[in-house]
Amino acid sequence: MLALATGSAWPTPPSAATTPDICAELTQPRAATAGPAGAKTFTTLKTDNARLRREKRDLAQQLELAIAAIQHLSTDNHHLRTALHEARSVTAITRRPR
DSSP, rough: OHHHHOOOOOOOOOTTTTHHHHHHHHSSSOHHHHHHHHHHHHHHHHHHHHHHHHHHHHHHHHHHHHHHHHHHHHHHHHHHHHHHHHHHHOOOOOOOOO
16 A cells, blocks of 8 residues: 555655564574475475376376377378379270160
């Protein structure tokens, strides 16, 4: 609201004097995740990452095979349509009666 009242497009950030709790929290070093819970989380993330990489690789291979199959079917379709067109354009020769 202050930004609207002053005509400024950006609100003024709160000063360190008005937010001592936030400043104190930000200056404290974060505790590293240690112990069995942190190790378990890391192991879980590592195995999930490996599984996802395998699945991604498998899906990429399946996609390549699908693309190749579609290209092959497209080529076959073109050849069959060409053959059909040529077969339709052949005129029958009738025999003259003797």
